[in-house]
Amino acid sequence: MKKASIKDVARTADVSIATVSQILNNKGERFSQATRDRVFEARDAVGYVPNANARSLKKRDYTLIGVIVPTLKLPYFGAFVQSLRDDLPENVSLSIMSGEREAADEAVDRLVEAGASGIIIVSQLAEPETVAQTLKQRHIAMVVTENHANLKDADAVFSKDRMGGRLAAEHLIAQGHERVVLLGNQVFTDNLTYRAESFKETMLEAGVKVSEITTHNLSKQSGQAAAMAVSISKATAAFALNDDLAIGLISGLAKLNWRVPDDVSVVGFDDTEYAAFYQPGLTTVHQNVSLLAQTSLNFLMQRIENFQMARQDIAIDVDLIERASTRSLK
């Protein structure tokens, strides 16, 4: 069926197209209430909806920004996006996209097409430099929480991942663990690389042996699948690069009748809500996700306001939260 046009409204209300246009655009003060009512009734009767694009050309009264996360299935990213939403200024609209690498680069294109004034990129990009340059040329603000190392054309907000890896290592060293497993993603993103590297460096300095078990991705399923490998590794502790891996590992160990922390200690990363509510409570590196989201949003809005300002970046502290999933061997 053909969509109703403004002509249909005018014919039904028995007024001119100009009258319809003015009344529907809230500029119909000079018309009688009866005429205005007739136009609104006619609009509803014929099912007319103004062409949103045509209308927004004239009065787009909000700023569109976008956020790109790897997936909404992992609660860390859900919490990040929800935190952005909760802090959104009234005249700003947020479009949420998901995707990793090539798919993340494509999501950027889609947001540019949609007219976004700025984009917060939580995902790893396939070609970060190219994306950053393109957005800069087009005066579209960009904040990254990954890829921050060499990206001079984007503002950056990130957790101190190296500090996190080191805190996890120091915790296990202090508890007397001398043989540990590092459980991580096979394809490392920058942030995961920092966590893993500083964990291994700290352990090496302390003379602790680290064996590595690669996993398919960062999911609970991948953690569970790694349980057998952990159980035969002779390690007394495992560091998983995120909480979901850690939770999966603990549940996989339980199926093998291994208990945490009695048989093996487990440390996670993120401190998603599930870490605190898990049984046993998960010892993990806390990322301040709401501060990360708020700061990303602030940087983005500042850049939209003043595109020429100097680049901003900030590294946010992490903490080790000690719960029941690790125990001292001393």
Add this chain to the structure above:
Amino acid sequence: MKKASIKDVARTADVSIATVSQILNNKGERFSQATRDRVFEARDAVGYVPNANARSLKKRDYTLIGVIVPTLKLPYFGAFVQSLRDDLPENVSLSIMSGEREAADEAVDRLVEAGASGIIIVSQLAEPETVAQTLKQRHIAMVVTENHANLKDADAVFSKDRMGGRLAAEHLIAQGHERVVLLGNQVFTDNLTYRAESFKETMLEAGVKVSEITTHNLSKQSGQAAAMAVSISKATAAFALNDDLAIGLISGLAKLNWRVPDDVSVVGFDDTEYAAFYQPGLTTVHQNVSLLAQTSLNFLMQRIENFQMARQDIAIDVDLIERASTRSLK
């Protein structure tokens, strides 16, 4: 700084505005490669970005649809949205919004303004009939997964919530529980009401006493806060209206040194991924979230294709998944 215009590109490339327009719109075959290169270079040099709205008026080559969920913090909704994304046809773009009741109604307005052709509404609306009528008049497709009882102007896809409540009750009855607690949200949505009502009805028929504990919302925090009330209720089992409440309850009971299922059995609802990975594994009512998402998307795309087709609704079966959080008293 003033945004670069097409004039700036034309001046920099030393060609006419018409030439720039044709080349940037991929209609510049008749121009030399040198001219085309010069125009693209000029565009990048001046940082010109075509007005997305102006452009999409002429050639909007994708369909925009929207989804509105209560929050992205709860993994059930994250899984629903991610499942929609995974199934999205190539020429369809998805805008994700979050909000409940009045905020959900406003999210509908925002999606209409953005030119959405259809909206999947997972949240409870404040005025479902009004929203459905308005969208119908404007020929915008609408699928609801809540509010389905009396909403004749929207297609509906929903889990058999009454069946779920009954299955939970029958499981506890079969295990010999004679005093149970129902743990639920203070402000009921339709779906939660169905779960709770059929649970209570089934229990009543079996002569089992049900006491109710209201919670602030459906979060893990609310479940944890209810642990004391459950522990003094003398009930041998608790039915929580979603998994997050159940997980929160189990962790709250652990802090009181109550063990699940030894001291009290716990049943959840949803079967989010955390139910299987929790310790103990959570007995829960499984909702087929990916089938719910796929079917919602199919209904929406069919309605967009043919707005006049008859209303569709479908109720999707649920199952009870028995894990380690419940035990037989017999």
